[in-house]
Amino acid sequence: MTKSVFVGALALACVSAGIAAAGTLDDVKARGKLNCGVATGVPGFAAPDANGEWQGFDVAVCRAVAAAVLDDPSAVEFVPTTGKTRFTALASGEIDMLARNTTWTFSRDVDLKFDFVGVNYYDGQGFMVPKELGVSSAKELDGATVCIQTGTTTELNLADFFRVNNMSYEPVPIETNAEAQQQYLAGACDVYTTDASGLAATRATFENVADHVILPEIISKEPLGPLVRHGDNEWGDLVSWTLNALVAAEELGVTSANVAELAAAAGNNPEINRLLGTEGTLGEMLGVPADWAVKAISVAGNYGEVFEKNIGETTPIGLARGLNAQWTSGGLLYSPPFR
Amino acid sequence: MASLTDPPKESFRLGMLIYDTRYRSLTIQIVALFVFMIFAAWLINNTLANLAEQGKTIGFGFLSDPAGYDINQRLLDYSSQSTHWRAAFIGLLNTLLVAFMGCITATIIGVIVGVLRLSNNWIVARLMTVYVEAFRNVPVLLWIVFTMAIMIETLPAPRAFKGENPTANMVLFDSVAFTNRGVYIPEPLFSRGLGDLPVLPDRDSPACAAPEAGAPLNDSCGVFQISLDLILIVAVLAAGLYGSSRIKKRADRIQNATGDRPTTWYLRLGVVLVPLAIVLAILGFHLGYPQLKGFNFSGGTYLRNSLIALWLALSLYTAAFIAEIVRAGILAISSGQTEAAAALGLRSNRIMSLVILPQALRVIIPPLISNYLNLTKNSSLAIAVGYMDITGTLGGITMNQTGRELECVLLLMLVYLAISLSISGIMNWYNDRVKLVER
Numbered sequence: 001m002t003k004s005v006f007v008g009a010l011a012l013a014c015v016s017a018g019i020a021a022a023g024t025l026d027d028v029k030a031r032g033k034l035n036c037g038v039a040t041g042v043p044g045f046a047a048p049d050a051n052g053e054w055q056g057f058d059v060a061v062c063r064a065v066a067a068a069v070l071d072d073p074s075a076v077e078f079v080p081t082t083g084k085t086r087f088t089a090l091a092s093g094e095i096d097m098l099a100r101n102t103t104w105t106f107s108r109d110v111d112l113k114f115d116f117v118g119v120n121y122y123d124g125q126g127f128m129v130p131k132e133l134g135v136s137s138a139k140e141l142d143g144a145t146v147c148i149q150t151g152t153t154t155e156l157n158l159a160d161f162f163r164v165n166n167m168s169y170e171p172v173p174i175e176t177n178a179e180a181q182q183q184y185l186a187g188a189c190d191v192y193t194t195d196a197s198g199l200a201a202t203r204a205t206f207e208n209v210a211d212h213v214i215l216p217e218i219i220s221k222e223p224l225g226p227l228v229r230h231g232d233n234e235w236g237d238l239v240s241w242t243l244n245a246l247v248a249a250e251e252l253g254v255t256s257a258n259v260a261e262l263a264a265a266a267g268n269n270p271e272i273n274r275l276l277g278t279e280g281t282l283g284e285m286l287g288v289p290a291d292w293a294v295k296a297i298s299v300a301g302n303y304g305e306v307f308e309k310n311i312g313e314t315t316p317i318g319l320a321r322g323l324n325a326q327w328t329s330g331g332l333l334y335s336p337p338f339r
Numbered sequence: 340m341a342s343l344t345d346p347p348k349e350s351f352r353l354g355m356l357i358y359d360t361r362y363r364s365l366t367i368q369i370v371a372l373f374v375f376m377i378f379a380a381w382l383i384n385n386t387l388a389n390l391a392e393q394g395k396t397i398g399f400g401f402l403s404d405p406a407g408y409d410i411n412q413r414l415l416d417y418s419s420q421s422t423h424w425r426a427a428f429i430g431l432l433n434t435l436l437v438a439f440m441g442c443i444t445a446t447i448i449g450v451i452v453g454v455l456r457l458s459n460n461w462i463v464a465r466l467m468t469v470y471v472e473a474f475r476n477v478p479v480l481l482w483i484v485f486t487m488a489i490m491i492e493t494l495p496a497p498r499a500f501k502g503e504n505p506t507a508n509m510v511l512f513d514s515v516a517f518t519n520r521g522v523y524i525p526e527p528l529f530s531r532g533l534g535d536l537p538v539l540p541d542r543d544s545p546a547c548a549a550p551e552a553g554a555p556l557n558d559s560c561g562v563f564q565i566s567l568d569l570i571l572i573v574a575v576l577a578a579g580l581y582g583s584s585r586i587k588k589r590a591d592r593i594q595n596a597t598g599d600r601p602t603t604w605y606l607r608l609g610v611v612l613v614p615l616a617i618v619l620a621i622l623g624f625h626l627g628y629p630q631l632k633g634f635n636f637s638g639g640t641y642l643r644n645s646l647i648a649l650w651l652a653l654s655l656y657t658a659a660f661i662a663e664i665v666r667a668g669i670l671a672i673s674s675g676q677t678e679a680a681a682a683l684g685l686r687s688n689r690i691m692s693l694v695i696l697p698q699a700l701r702v703i704i705p706p707l708i709s710n711y712l713n714l715t716k717n718s719s720l721a722i723a724v725g726y727m728d729i730t731g732t733l734g735g736i737t738m739n740q741t742g743r744e745l746e747c748v749l750l751l752m753l754v755y756l757a758i759s760l761s762i763s764g765i766m767n768w769y770n771d772r773v774k775l776v777e778r
Binding site: 083108145171231 | 394499633727731739744
């Protein structure tokens with residue numbers, strides 16, 4: 001661990017100048033490959049499938065960006081990062097963007113010198129406990145042993161939550177989701193806490209899903225989104241608007257099924273035309289081909305399709321859209337206009 | 340008139356710096372020094388330039404901000420509102436604790452295994468060989484994780500102790516509980532304790548305000564607090580040991596003078612134990628037993644599974660190396676020494692403890708130092724089992740939450756350097772004392 005930290009610091013010191021100075025967009029084009037930081041394995045969000053192909057909700061963002069820039073959704077080098085290594089990896093230039101259920105906070109945006117380019121999942125921190133403990137509220141957790149991933153915002157929220165409610169707890173710091181799962185299932189901790197989506201994803205892999213409950217309290221706001229290095233605005237714009245394109249596509253009814261047809265010729269809806277590049281010069285402004293959004297959407301469909309395929313109610317993870325529905329249906333997803 | 344010619348005056352030419360053997364080595368050294376300095380300057384300059392480009396400045400002010408996270412094993416008072424400095428210090432104490440426990444245990448196991456490996460008993464010697472080879476040749480990280488996994492998977496969770504017919508029971512008259520979260524053992528308590536003494540108290544802080552008569556002092560007064568009970572007990576114990584050593588010296592004197600050694604073991608035992616027992620009785624010593632309350636046991640001393648796993652794995656791993664060092668040290672003493680001692684009528688265990696081991700120490704100690712240093716540095720693998728040592732606090736959570744990689748790693752390297760130099764300083768001092776005095 002010391003070694004990786006040291007190498008990270010060295011890399012930070014030595015490598016970054018060369019990479020940060022040149023535009024990341026040009027670098028990615030020249031390399032022909034996108035280096036994308038993801039989680040080490042959270043089912044539904046980022047995990048390799050049986051064939052070793054990375055799949056998931058966060059992975060889809062990486063693939064969409066790769067498709068928009070390089071016209072090849074498979075031209076992505078996935079770099080698994082832990083809660084501890086992710087920021088060093090991004091700052092040092094080891095990865096071009098980080099799509100790893102990372103919470104958008106003030107200090108990460110301002111002090112750590114990153115730019116969050118949007119939110120792809122509105123989350124909150126929750127608690128999971130075994131049903132046999134008979135706990136029905138997080139306020140009953142006084143004295144409990146809590147498994148928690150280190151280097152995350154949840155660690156700080158947890159400390160605040162227990163302090164404010166005058167309760168004591170025993171934190172068990174864990175490096176990865178898999179370790180947390182092992183300790184939790186063995187009963188080495190009573191509670192596992194992380195983002196509610198992560199809890200649902202972890203619980204979905206358990207043998208007896210019904211033996212574990214996720215407590216009703218959500219103790220924090222966790223807007224999760226992709227981020228890039230601060231100061232490289234061309235690249236930040238591109239990642240940001242690729243994400244917006246997926247969201248806008250759902251709102252405008254552009255799906256993986258009809259995108260080719262809609263992009264073939266300009267239609268009646270000018271916003272769809274601008275989005276798909278049959279009208280206007282949005283792609284040129286971004287420095288990518290005019291049909292960039294078409295490519296991004298053709299990979300796995302619009303935001304709604306990606307959601308349903310990876311973490312939606314038909315999957316074992318079974319998350320409802322909730323806050324992550326379009327603004328038109330009562331959620332928070334709201335893409336700025338393509339104009 | 341005979342003209343005396345001066346010896347030809349040697350004028351200094353630039354070429355002599357390379358071709359004259361008197362100057363050549365100096366030239367090479369100076370050039371090497373310059374190259375090194377330029378490299379160092381470039382490295383520092385490059386780092387600063389890159390940091391400036393990212394808009395980061397170097398500074399240690401962040402260490403005074405509240406840490407915001409909790410640490411499970413804390414030897415001193417700490418809460419999530421304490422500073423990053425404090426968190427780093429708590430981590431440092433945890434590092435020192437596991438290093439200290441590890442070094443002692445590794446030495447004891449190592450010496451025993453090293454001696455037994457030379458045993459004439461075939462099975463014992465072979466078993467020790469298997470132990471040494473198994474531990475020496477598997478990475479220590481695997482042993483740490485393996486030990487932790489065994490504890491988590493095989494021992495019962497605290498909730499197994501619950502209910503009318505619990506599936507797990509406490510052992511030793513219901514005083515010790517082995518759980519997969521760690522081991523709970525009875526703790527010493529004093530019903531008539533003397534209280535605590537704050538070290539470096541800040542009298543103006545509200546925590547140090549004069550407490551009600553008889554009430555204990557606030558825990559957060561001072562940098563840390565020392566128990567007066569502990570000081571008293573240690574003082575009494577030290578006085579007892581001193582008395583015991585005086586009795587031994589007197590017995591030595593009598594033996595040298597008369598050849599008869601008076602029986603002193605009951606005197607020596609008594610002079611240590613009786614005052615200690617009296618002090619403990621006065622302080623109202625009793626044991627606090629762990630009891631299952633809510634989710635966990637409360638009361639008693641809690642040895643976390645992360646501490647036990649790290650301690651055991653580091654000790655057993657390093658002990659394998661120490662065993663080899665001890666074996667080498669013993670084999671370095673010529674067998675003539677053993678035979679001479681046997682001819683004097685010493686029994687084999689006395690030969691080992693009085694003749695062989697004292698001489699072998701000269702050979703053993705220098706490599707032993709580097710094994711102590713290895714153990715201390717290997718303790719930074721603690722994060723694999725979630726033990727919050729200084730790598731976990733300062734080099735882990737603090738670094739991650741503040742994003743100050745350079746400062747944290749520099750501080751961390753400095754801390755490990757200081758610990759290692761202290762250990763080798765102490766051990767070198769000890770080595771000077773035991774080594775053979777030669778002319």
